[in-house]
Amino acid sequence: MVKLLLFILMHDLILACGQTTIKKSLNTLGGMSIASPLGILHFLKTCLRDAKIWLGLGLNTVSLFIWLVILSFADLSQAYPLDSMQYIIIAIFAKNYLKEEVNVMRWTGIFLIVIGVTIVGLK
Numbered sequence: 001m002v003k004l005l006l007f008i009l010m011h012d013l014i015l016a017c018g019q020t021t022i023k024k025s026l027n028t029l030g031g032m033s034i035a036s037p038l039g040i041l042h043f044l045k046t047c048l049r050d051a052k053i054w055l056g057l058g059l060n061t062v063s064l065f066i067w068l069v070i071l072s073f074a075d076l077s078q079a080y081p082l083d084s085m086q087y088i089i090i091a092i093f094a095k096n097y098l099k100e101e102v103n104v105m106r107w108t109g110i111f112l113i114v115i116g117v118t119i120v121g122l123k
Helices: 002-029 037-048 051-073 076-082 085-096 104-122
Strands: none
Touching: 002 037, 002 076, 002 085, 051 076, 076 085, 076 104, 085 104
């Protein structure tokens, strides 16, 4: 169980770094115009040229390979609920790195989800 938790934590930390890097970059690029297909294409081209987006995608890819390792030795029905730790990690990163407001109601919801899925995931 310790091995599983360590791999899950590593997966979640790397995934949170990837998602936060992508979001930080998108915040600087501005929003996507969905009013026209050309607006969507322009946004996609802008994203493809951004090094931080690629860094985030690379981190997400690393986390995917760690997830594959996890699934090679753990039951999906146990690993997936434990993976809900990423909700807490993402909220911490969003608050501290992206300066997002994470209010009490959001924290309460995150912890209720984590408690529920952890109960389901424990044997």
